[in-house]
Amino acid sequence: MIVTIDRDGCIACELCATTCPEVFRMADDGLAEVYVDEIPEEAEDCAQEAEEECPVAVIKVEE
Numbered sequence: 219m220i221v222t223i224d225r226d227g228c229i230a231c232e233l234c235a236t237t238c239p240e241v242f243r244m245a246d247d248g249l250a251e252v253y254v255d256e257i258p259e260e261a262e263d264c265a266q267e268a269e270e271e272c273p274v275a276v277i278k279v280e281e
Contacts, residue, residue: 219257221265224276225249233271238264 221241223234228249234242235250240261245251257265257279269277 219262219265219279219281220255221252221257221269221277221279223250223252224278225251227274227276229274231273233273234268234277237268237271241265242268 223242230244230248230250232244232250235244238261241252241254241257241264242250243253262279266279269279
């Protein structure tokens with residue numbers, strides 16, 4: 219699985235980085251970023267939770 223963030227729409231709420239720190243972090247510019255090429259198997263559930271809970275729906279998890 220891979221995940222992407224449309225950073226143009228990110229509101230820097232930190233929900234994804236808090237929900238799934240194995241995949242997301244806050245970048246130096248204050249916006250969220252994905253820092254892994256592929257979601258580790260043990261982090262798939264939290265990455266999907268971050269996608270579902272993102273208040274601006276800018277996270278996309280794909281097979």
